[in-house]
Amino acid sequence: MEQLLESRETGTDDVDLSRGADDFDSLLFCGRCGERFQAAEATDDGWYYRCPNEDCDAEGIHEDLYPVKDVLPSTH
Secondary structure (H helix, E strand, O other): OOOOOOOOOOOOOOOOOOOOOOOHHHEEEEOOOOOEEEHHHHOOOOOOOEOOOOOOOOEOEOOOEEEHHHHOOOOO
């Protein structure tokens, strides 16, 4: 399996990825462009998901888009 997370510089407007974040369960990660975003930004109907990045055509949960909690290393 490809490594999904790559290092990148983070700005002050990036999503808080700490395990204590209130909305951590609703964060998605795009396996194509590396964008991280709230699930609500990626869907209009709750069934079909697409990366909100205009330059990216990734779509589908567990196809190109992944819940952040599934791709971050566990704390065990």
